Amino acid sequence: MDPLNLSQILPPTPVSSPAQAGAGGVTGGAQGDVGFGDLLKQALQEVNQAQTQADGEARNLMTGESADMHTAMLAVQKADLSFQMMMAVRSKLIDAYREVMRMQM
Numbered sequence: 001m002d003p004l005n006l007s008q009i010l011p012p013t014p015v016s017s018p019a020q021a022g023a024g025g026v027t028g029g030a031q032g033d034v035g036f037g038d039l040l041k042q043a044l045q046e047v048n049q050a051q052t053q054a055d056g057e058a059r060n061l062m063t064g065e066s067a068d069m070h071t072a073m074l075a076v077q078k079a080d081l082s083f084q085m086m087m088a089v090r091s092k093l094i095d096a097y098r099e100v101m102r103m104q105m
Contacts, residue, residue: 043089047082054079 034042057075060066 043086047079047086050075050079050082 054072054075057066057072061069061072066072
């Protein structure tokens with residue numbers, strides 16, 4: 001028995017080089033490729049959606065429309081965790097940008 005369940009880990013997919021990506025820039029030329037900016041927008045939308053859901057669950061709990069505190073607490077914790085993750089990614093992106101700007105040409 002595999003306690004870590006390593007059989008479900010997928011093998012890494014090959015990354016194409018910029019020359020293979022063509023003139024499409026970051027997004028590449030193949031259908032289904034998603035650009036970095038699009039990924040960031042999608043992540044921000046998911047964080048916003050989690051926050052909106054948490055606000056709705058908390059409001060329903062406070063107004064008495066819902067008596068399920070468990071669901072409300074899970075929604076609030078999920079929103080908090082996703083916001084913390086977004087802030088960590090933002091900090092890493094800013095650090096990377098500053099490092100690139102410090103490079104001498």
